[in-house]
Amino acid sequence: MTAPPGFTPGKPATIHDVAALSGVAASTVSRALSNPDRVNFRTRARIEAAAAQLNYVPNAQAKALSSGQSKAVAVLVSDITNPFFFDIIRGTQLQLKAAGYTQLLVDTEESDEVETSTIEQLRNTADGIILTASRLSDESLEQIAARLPTVAINRSVPGVASVILDTPTATNQALDHLISLGHSHIAFLGGPATSFSSTRRWDALSAAAEERGVEVVRLGPFAPRTYSGAAAADALVHSGATAGIAFNDLIAIGMLQRLRERGVRVPEDMSIVGCDDIFGADFCSPPLTTVTAPVEQAGRVAVTMLLSKINSAVGAPPRSQSILPTHLTIRSSTGPAPHK
Amino acid sequence: MTAPPGFTPGKPATIHDVAALSGVAASTVSRALSNPDRVNFRTRARIEAAAAQLNYVPNAQAKALSSGQSKAVAVLVSDITNPFFFDIIRGTQLQLKAAGYTQLLVDTEESDEVETSTIEQLRNTADGIILTASRLSDESLEQIAARLPTVAINRSVPGVASVILDTPTATNQALDHLISLGHSHIAFLGGPATSFSSTRRWDALSAAAEERGVEVVRLGPFAPRTYSGAAAADALVHSGATAGIAFNDLIAIGMLQRLRERGVRVPEDMSIVGCDDIFGADFCSPPLTTVTAPVEQAGRVAVTMLLSKINSAVGAPPRSQSILPTHLTIRSSTGPAPHK
């Protein structure tokens, strides 16, 4: 009579303990548990009973060592602080767990050195890597992807699988939205200079602006944090624009706070558009008009792509790229351009 | 001439490759790298050079297998969705990385079964566990802690090390704050029935209320999500109270939204107090008066305690408990009681 799960006197049971108890060799236990058809029905039953009785759980390290698969995936984020990544983490976690994988979460602190050394460490430990907002060069990314299954989120490099949130399209919608409200002086509050997304959005935005015959200036760069919002807000006011499109919601929310402090009313005097639709964008004051991106889904898709790469054995897996659509969510931080 | 980090032709180098290149035995390489004094100065230099040249990184699995230490710590959270945990995760991540540990993040989805089975899996894989808002029974926790270094956050069980955020004390400050504003009918919007924190705060609150001669009723339980705020707000209005103390900020923020929809002004008609001071509490509308807890610090302290347990070898480590002070942050969601 053994106690229910939770018992376990000394050291955890090994495959040898199970083998001894069921009167077979360790190798047979291994087969019974992984390759059931390879072993006799009755023997298997005996082994399973013994395993259950001993509360046997295979040692992941040993398994990884001999099989070469660690069943772990590393997820690198540039800043755990950023709510944007929370949704990604949530998505990857969900999907990884469903597939029986463990998630190794690492914060690279926006440093390419930390990022590089972490990847170096993980090379043996993880079966694959998901990179978000990588600060690495295209070449580095290619090299990494060449030797370890890799999926990048919001970063497009030839030869590297990626999941892209198509924010530029919705940003252009935001532009049209603002134009339709009578704005003709608009500013883009850019993110970090090394940010692929920021560059991509600015390119799309300036092209669209020219096409539509309105003036859009670029301000920044600003760190993607709420505290950068103050500087961004001041720059925006100083630029003479009547509307600002921020790199992300964090900056936008920071701007909202700063503008209020300065007595600039939103949206009466100034319209603000954010990006990502993070937690808080709907209840800040005023609720933020923003580009809603399926961030959690991006995490899930990235995992799906990564796992298919991992399990695709050899061959040249089609270098895939998945583009996720976004849309403009209009709330209360945008309004008609002020009369001059 | 080897390329800089990032090169790596075929399989990653092993300790044997390093040994071969430097002309010594693998065991010597192992010693040179871990127990430097055990090996000759010149030999060590040769080995280190070889290791650098081959871009050698020790295999974590193999290390774990032979040394019995995985240098990994599992952090279980009941719901990754909850911003409260983000700060914990941030804290643990920071501290773990500083100590050279890897963080295994797991979402238990508020299910004790998932929690139990996860811990079972992790028994061999992780050197220790940090449990947040555990749904397990005291007995289960004791058993777990008995066989694997464990630290619980916001859960006090004899024999299990823990980090407690002392929210009851600040909640009582909130009570005094409300009383001083003229409120005499106050409600506590409780969290999940199984929540240790919720119970603890209610006990403290009701005792304090009695002492001060005011009436505090308990409503709920409510799930710790913003969407529960609607029901909580309605219950609060119906109760006839003029002020509500919510289990956490998520509920409080949800209440704010609902009250606005219903045309109940905050704080003119109703005062609201939250708990935790999560991301968003300062920029919701109106900014939330709440109990500010050093959540990230709790994560850091938990890691520190856990690592000292892990490294304390045998002996009976003093069953420790760390209580972190909190304070009331007064913003704009509380005000004088409405005149009747």
Next chain:
DNA sequence: CAACGATTGACAACCGATTGCCATTTCTTG
């Protein structure tokens, strides 16, 4: 110069699994 102790490095067992290969058993079929 011989003997001694201290230092250094190699050998081999081990951690807990997986898996190729082979021997044995069992069942089927001529």
Next chain:
DNA sequence: CAAGAAATGGCAATCGGTTGTCAATCGTTG
């Protein structure tokens, strides 16, 4: 009933390290 094929289970090598044990080497001293 015998022979061959299929099913089954065991042995042993292997994954990449760690570590106890012991032999060889070094320098030192009497």
